[in-house]
Amino acid sequence: MPILPAEPDFFPPDLWDDPTAVPRTSAEAVWWCLHARPRQEKAIARELRKLGVAFFLPQVLKEDRTPQGRKIRSVIPLFPSYLFLLGDHYDRLSALQGNRLVTVLEVSNQESLERDLRQIQKMLSSGLPVQPEPAAPVGSRVRITTGPLTGIEGTVIRRGKHDQFVAVVRFLGRGATVDLQDWQVEQIVVPSQQP
Known part of the structure; x- marks a missing residue:
């Protein structure tokens, strides 16, 4: 099985360059949360990149060891089964083509999500190790x-x-x-x- 190069976390490459706002492809572009079938996040990201649709798929490096002691490095999604699409209604419909998505979740508070995504991107680009955390820890x-x-x-x-x-x-x-x-x-x- 060939080893694929690491997928980019976001598209287009200048998605996070503007510190005040994310560049919009159209006046109707909003964030959507894509709930993917298991292990389909990167395939969806590849399809969106081919279509020219903006997305954010936060990924982290995971290191494991085989029983023989060899190190295995994998790039995995920070939020398994989820990625974020920035686009209009037609971009959302394009993402729904095929059988890789479970559903598309509408984001009611766009500013809050964008702020959170910017913080995640800043953490990932810092070079420090980032670990996924459960949404609601025990006792909350x-x-x-x-x-x-x-x-x-x-x-x-x-x-x-x-x-x-x-x-x-x-x-x-x-x-x-x-x-x-x-x-x-x-x-x-x-x-x-x-x-």
Whole structure:
């Protein structure tokens, strides 16, 4: 199997050059979050680059060792199964062609996402080692944002495989658990208590 060169994290190459705003390909260009099928992020990025559609796929270097002791280096997505597209409605439809995406998530707060993506890009370009972190660590309070349980609040009690976790919701002094994906919840910021 041939070894492919490392995919660029973003396209076009000047995507992050302007410190005040991301260059827009059209007046209607907005950020979209692409939820990809497992291990399809780089293939989607290659297709978007061929189409000339702006995207951001944050990647990190992962080092492992084989049982024989050899080092293996891999470039993996920082957020498995997710990448970000900057484009209009037609660019979004172009990304949906084929069978590589699960869904396209609409971004309601464009400025906040762009600020977060700029921070991630700055961290990645610093040369310092960057490690992925779970969205909601054990013990954090979360609120369900999508699906039939929207608005319910609970506490993360453990993390399972495939970025799933279990949240507990108190009802009559008892708990109920439900498996959720990271993208279905948001962490609740608890204001610090003043003495």
